[in-house]
Amino acid sequence: MNFNWNIQKTLLTNQSSFQLNLEYASSCQSIAIFGPSGAGKTTLIKIIAGLMIPDAGSITIKNNVFFDDKQKINLKPQQRNLAYFFQTYSLFPHLTVQQNIAFSLKKGFLNPCKHRYNTEVSELLEQFELSNLAHQYPHELSGGQQQRVALARALITKPKLLLLDEPFSMLDYQLRQRLRVEVKYIQQQINCLLLIISHDPEDINFFADDVLSLKNGKMER
Numbered sequence: 001m002n003f004n005w006n007i008q009k010t011l012l013t014n015q016s017s018f019q020l021n022l023e024y025a026s027s028c029q030s031i032a033i034f035g036p037s038g039a040g041k042t043t044l045i046k047i048i049a050g051l052m053i054p055d056a057g058s059i060t061i062k063n064n065v066f067f068d069d070k071q072k073i074n075l076k077p078q079q080r081n082l083a084y085f086f087q088t089y090s091l092f093p094h095l096t097v098q099q100n101i102a103f104s105l106k107k108g109f110l111n112p113c114k115h116r117y118n119t120e121v122s123e124l125l126e127q128f129e130l131s132n133l134a135h136q137y138p139h140e141l142s143g144g145q146q147q148r149v150a151l152a153r154a155l156i157t158k159p160k161l162l163l164l165d166e167p168f169s170m171l172d173y174q175l176r177q178r179l180r181v182e183v184k185y186i187q188q189q190i191n192c193l194l195l196i197i198s199h200d201p202e203d204i205n206f207f208a209d210d211v212l213s214l215k216n217g218k219m220e221r
């Protein structure tokens with residue numbers, strides 16, 4: 001199985017409580033999560049990324065156990081070999097576009113892999129139509145440009161699992177179509193699994209081999 005989880009999580013505020021209760025197993029390469037606002041999509045993706053801990057259950061991605069309450073396994077986010085594209089891009093404000101994308105390859109920049117660094121960053125700058133913005137800072141970019149930098153930054157580490165939360169929401173129709181093709185091409189090149197949250201049915205048709213429909217923290221089939 002590529003994706004296999006059984007997750008229970010309760011989120012409490014002073015006024016309300018939200019319960020996520022999900023069981024899913026699939027050998028698909030790419031899956032989409034679909035559902036209304038507040039259904040629990042971002043909560044699920046944060047739990048898979050290791051940014052939130054389930055109350056109980058287990059998460060196994062491609063035979064790699066990320067979490068298992070019975071076996072007391074809870075891998076740290078950095079041990080999960082994944083990249084997470086956030087809705088808030090969280091670019092480093094003091095780094096240029098090129099430096100933001102290259103950030104995770106910093107070790108390579110300081111050692112003989114410098115050539116690799118240059119080539120990979122240039123390729124991504126080109127694929128995401130950012131070459132002419134390479135030396136600009138995040139505050140000098142539009143929302144859509146920042147979104148593309150964040151996507152490139154997520155992919156440069158060649159993750160085994162790519163988690164995308166509304167990755168194309170700020171892009172115009174044509175750019176959205178071009179970037180879908182680029183992301184899919186890179187996904188195939190690096191052979192990673194993909195989990196995408198999107199409200200756009202075209203994203204879902206383009207990427208997903210299976211769609212999980214969520215409502216009130218539960219799956220609707």
Ligand SMILES: Nc1ncnc2c1ncn2[C@@H]1O[C@H](COP(=O)(O)OP(=O)(O)OP(=O)(O)O)[C@@H](O)[C@H]1O
Nearest residue numbers: 011012013018035036037038039040041042043044
């Ligand atoms: N840290 C938190 N503490 C308490 N409740 C939370 C917390 N984070 C999210 N929630 C609640 O959990 C529910 C699911 O939120 P979540 O962000 O997962 O929804 P979503 O499906 O991603 O929605 P959207 O499409 O609007 O982004 C919501 O009712 C939200 O208010």
